[in-house]
Amino acid sequence: MTAQPPAPGSHRVAVVHNLDFVEADDDIPSTDDFDARANADVAEVATHVTQALRSAGHTPLRFGVQDSIEALIPELRAREIDVVFNLVESLGGDPRREPEVPRALAKAGFACTGNPARALTNALHKDVVRQVLGTHRIPIARGCAVVDPAKLGAVKRARLRYPLFVKPAAADGSIGISQESVVINDTQLRERVEFLLGKIPGPYLVEEYLPGPEINVAIFPAGPGPGHARLVPTTIDFSGNPRDCLPIVTYACKWDEASPEYQARTVPLGDLISPAARRDLLRTAEAAFYVLGGTSYGRVDLRLDASGRACVIDVNPNPDLHPEAGYCIALRDVQVPYVQLVDTIVQQAVRRARPVASSLVRPRSGTARCAFAVG
Template identity: 30%
Template sequence: MRITVLTYLEKKGDTAYDPVADQVANALRAEKHTVKVFAVHGDIVALVEGLREQRPTLVFNLMEAFGGNLCGEIGVAGALQLLSLRHTGGGPGEFYLQQDKALTKELLAFHGVPFPNYAVFRKDHYPDTSGRLRMPLIVKPLRMDASIGIESNSLVRSATQMMKRIVAIHEKVKDAALVEEYIEGREFYVGVLGNRKPIALPPIEMDFSGLPAGMPRVLGRRAKWVKSSPEYKGTRSKIAEIPNETKLQLQRVAIDAYRALRVRDYGRIDLRLTPAGEVYVIEVNASCYLEKSSEFATAAQAAGIRYVNLVNAIAKLALARFRRPY
């Protein structure tokens, strides 16, 4: 096949892009596909003209933003759809449902998938949560991913702390604030691969044991991106060492959430497991990060799926989906 690996540039006029694009491209080339990496910053004309010129059989869509719009992957998916190009991952409708965490929770509720109690605070609407939400709470942006807007003080234990974080998200992140009950317990990530018959990969556990005493067990922005921080140094992901019954429970809930949110081809479900054995969905990550050392690729490796095979399986799943839509 002729495959275009679509990714984004960090800034206008730059030539650097996320190294995962080359990793994916090389994995596809290993199966003799003709592959081009196409990186765009925020120029819709360049995006459309470049794709028309390349005329790919399949677009491997790694777009997580478009220019300065951190939610721009919805528009990119829409452009691919309007251009009638087959591509990995969902369309604009699916991405919108997964990106708006309140809509995500409403769909999970409809399908009976457990999640924490929550409320949404928009700039023009502050709901009355008295008696509905139990402290502690975690306050985060409604639509951002990659832990943007999640800091150590995002875990709040009073109404005053909660309001300060809500205002900070409104003013600094420019998003509505999602306030949800904090689930005390272990944190797991379950990758899911497939469409008609999705399979769950071995769970990955986030190990918070290296964090300083008293620091919230939350994977915030600094834990993900600031390598010199105690949060980054004190957290690590690992293959979960859990009883088989617990593993199957996590995988079952992950697949239920994956199906409820109409995730296409591949994704990762973030979960919390309480000491009482209750599982809650924290987030649904469609088209999750595919870097070789990511939690998704690590889980696939633990299941006996090499990186090259994983990437090519995703491409085949996408192609089959367009041949036989449902």
């Protein structure tokens, strides 16, 4: 019996994800409460993505990596992979090495899903994100970065007003964020920075706490590059949480099913803010994403300050693609099912990898200008 040819638009897709949270000797995930659940989630996402690719007519092959992808490149060539679905969030347990994967795959000539190394590098350093967004006059909370408790004088020099919000500058998945992240005096501020210093490498961001609702903007690729995206705003509903819990997205809120904070849910934005405020918020989110080098799918997190202005608090290229994560819930609510989402991300990667025909390239007169520098 002869094999059937692949369906139009179908591809051999390598689903590549990190396994550096697994102990080599017994295959048991790390039990570090600070990040274990967030790390293990990537393996679940790989399973869901693999199933969705198969449903979309692709041929998925799954690959796990730990501290290097050097051996992966020849394996991808041997398996005649068309496109790599990149889910790697760290290498060797270090999230700062995440950009190595798209950089190496691009150098090897593979089409790769998600955002380029530049965007991932920028987003990994939230202190740098603050500087870049501030340079482009994109609204952010007033704040500063400190490297240890001895440097807290920077907070006074910046004339920041309590309550303040303290978080690691180089961690994702709400790692290092708890109810104790909001501090109301110098003593609590010092204690929080000292606590983080013993758990997570610095620097740490100290920002004025924004009292308004938290709003996430999902960026869904609708074309081959920047400027072709659908923006879907949602908000976090904390009404199911205990009254004594501040409405913030903590690690427990995202990952600890036994925590009372886990009741928080992503819901449509609806008419929570005015149409004019909604337009401004979407423009702010889109500008922040592209300024940092985003070219594919992403999520921008914002909170409203006391005056109702939307301020960017985080930019997430390659956000969590678990079907029950906020990004996928947002798209499902606007009739983008999971299989379509995964397939669109793959097709965008393939389109970007195709060379542009020389007959379509037109010389430009003068100098092209754009509102935001991307790199």
